[in-house]
Amino acid sequence: ILNVEQSPQSLHVQEGDSTNFTCSFPSSNFYALHWYRWETAKSPEALFVMTLNGDEKKKGRISATLNTKEGYSYLYIKGSQPEDSATYLCASADSNYQLIWGAGTKLIIKP
């Protein structure tokens, strides 16, 4: 059974600052790594799916990297804005198509 861990659990960032957080997953039996943003009172929204070691994906001010050999992914947010406040979830998929979810990093942007 995979165990996906996210750190930190929560994070307060000043508006305009950049930030990053981590998703760790067992590197064996790895298939894909997902990132989602979950805003309060809304449903989770997909950010990225990455599969290859060294993958880098970008969506506006948000980007992510993947290291499948050591089992981690970083999510970066450049120039944080209040609308970035959300819980960021990662999930690792194995070859049986099962997604194992981390507990999330709650990001709060201070104006």
Add this chain to the structure above:
Amino acid sequence: KAGVTQTPRYLIKTRGQQVTLSCSPISGHRSVSWYQQTPGQGLQFLFEYFSETQRNKGNFPGRFSGRQFSNSRSEMNVSTLELGDSALYLCASSTNTGLDVLTFGAGSRLTVL
């Protein structure tokens, strides 16, 4: 294209009753997953269906069950409701869970009194 549709959006039941929730995936999506979210908790995986077959199952008691129809619509059922079953139930669809992003519905909020 239409998103993932969950019905009902809100419902109130009493202990001991049973409930059925419905999820209509995005057209062309064959995988439907169900999740439970309770206050202070993250997403707890219930089960995933692909082409009418349960492919993966989370650690929930047998009171929680589901099925998927030939048109990919899915239902989940909870029997003998308990107070602790009060939660937001989310479903998500994809072309194939794992490699493809999940698109989530708005959820069904169940309150058990």
